[in-house]
Amino acid sequence: MASMAAMVTMGVAALFLSAAASSAMAAGLQMDFYSSTCPRVEEIVKDEMVEILRAAPTLAGPLLRLHFHDCFVRGCDGSVLLDSTPANTAEKDATPNLTLRGFGSVQRVKDRLEQACPGTVSCADILALMARDAVVLARGPSWPVALGRRDGRVSIANETNQLPPPTANFTRLVQMFAAKGLGVKDLVVLSGGHTLGTAHCNLFSDRLYNFTGANNLADVDPALDATYLARLRSRCQSLADNTTLNEMDPGSFLSFDASYYRLVAKRRGLFHSDAALLSDPATRAYVQRQATGLFADEFFRDFADSMVKMSTVDVLTGAQGEIRKKCYLVN
Ligand code: HEM
Incomplete structure (x- = not known):
């Protein structure tokens, strides 16, 4: 018979899961979004993250921060990952983002997922999963990541003024x-x-x-x-x-x-x-x-x-945006 403590823990977990699920559903995301199109997505990201952090343990922080900087500018839509073009300076090249790291690791995971399930998993979802796994592998908490974010096609340097500066009161x-x-x-x-x-x-x-x-x-x-x-x-x-x-x-x-x-x-x-x-x-x-x-x-x-909550800010879903082939380029 389950102990009282275990039952309480299970009850708390169920409550939490439903709160997370409802916030995600409100944003148009789903826990099982890739269950038929890329069922191993979470396992693949996790395995890659283990390798990435084994080789470079200091990337846990930067990968968490990348997701934060993504979500605060145009929502969690992968816009932070796009490169500048001759006609446009992207978020990545704006002052608050010059200290970001981990772009290569995101692309590494994307490449791995393109092999497993081509054209299926968005870079925005990959960032959300990598941030979660970075925290878990650094011995922090875990949380359910609802999926189905689409990648944006726009990234504008000036919009990084929505990121709080370290001098903020x-x-x-x-x-x-x-x-x-x-x-x-x-x-x-x-x-x-x-x-x-x-x-x-x-x-x-x-x-x-x-x-x-x-x-x-x-x-x-x-x-x-x-x-x-x-x-x-x-x-x-x-x-x-x-x-x-x-x-x-x-x-x-x-x-x-x-x-x-x-x-x-x-x-x-x-x-x-x-x-x-x-x-x-x-x-x-x-x-x-x-x-x-x-x-x-x-x-x-x-x-x-x-x-x-943060990982559902202004997400693109359904037919909005696209699923990029390369995280640093619009299709
Ligand atoms: C509350 C407003 C925040 C401000 C003003 C702020 C500002 C900064 C600044 C200036 C850095 C130093 C970057 C560098 O010199 O390389 C930094 C690093 C970092 N921030 Fe924040 N941050 C904030 C919130 C957050 C949030 C919400 C998260 C994630 C949940 C976060 C995660 C991190 C991490 C993990 C680093 C270390 C990155 C690394 O090791 O390269 N920050 N933050």
């Missing part, structure tokens, strides 16, 4: 998330994605050297812990440094856990946008609760929930 972050149908809870939960990966010095060095424009050693962000500031200055020695990489969650930047919140609570979040989560009572309460380290299960469930 709380009000701006809330507005930018709301514009994508995401709430304050999604903001604080998805910011937890910064448990993975690295950041270039120049994306936060204004906090170390030039916070108000005075550009001197006293011109620092008062919201940044002084000891941490000194450590960051020793790594990022000038405002101009745009090459040095910093682990966003030092010591565990390859594993998905709740330690991001411990850092933010200690005023050691790397970006102004991370620190901004302490400036609002509701997000501060979430950060402080997670900083105790006692509620990681809750963070994992929340992250899974918010990813399901």
Whole structure:
């Protein structure tokens, strides 16, 4: 007979699945979208992801971030993957996206799926699956990915102004998330994605050297812990440094856990946008609760929930868009 704990777990899983399924259905996506046209799609993506991360473990963060940057500009339609053409500068070549990585891995998975099921699986779906598997393989939570996204044919550099910049304050972050149908809870939960990966010095060095424009050693962000500031200055020695990489969650930047919140609570979040989560009572309460380290299960469930929401933002379905043959080119 199933134990009470197992029954409760099963009940929670069923509830979650139905919430995810209903949000996906509302967006026109389906859990079993490729069941007759490419039944092994999830297995193929997963197998490739195991190989990709075995060869390059640091790609887990970038592959999660690619999906976020895809969904925030024209919806999750693979527009972030398109190359510029002589007539058009694509999202990929806009400033916020110059630090993206992992495009080659996406194409590798696409090629593998074109062999198995030609012309069937969209690049937008591939990104959604790769982001999920990246988190799972980094020992984070899993979530069901409903499928059936179509690939867009348009990618415009200027539209990346819909991506929140690292300098954003709380009000701006809330507005930018709301514009994508995401709430304050999604903001604080998805910011937890910064448990993975690295950041270039120049994306936060204004906090170390030039916070108000005075550009001197006293011109620092008062919201940044002084000891941490000194450590960051020793790594990022000038405002101009745009090459040095910093682990966003030092010591565990390859594993998905709740330690991001411990850092933010200690005023050691790397970006102004991370620190901004302490400036609002509701997000501060979430950060402080997670900083105790006692509620990681809750963070994992929340992250899974918010990813399901984010991965359905403004998707193209049905006869909209196309199924690209190459992720970097319209057909
Ligand atoms: C809340 C607003 C956000 C801002 C302002 C922001 C900003 C940034 C910036 C500036 C970087 C550094 C890029 C680099 O220097 O290479 C970064 C990295 C990253 N972001 Fe965010 N981000 C936000 C939300 C998110 C969300 C929602 C996710 C995913 C759920 C995410 C996942 C990541 C990951 C995984 C990295 C590391 C990438 C790597 O290792 O190359 N971020 N973010």
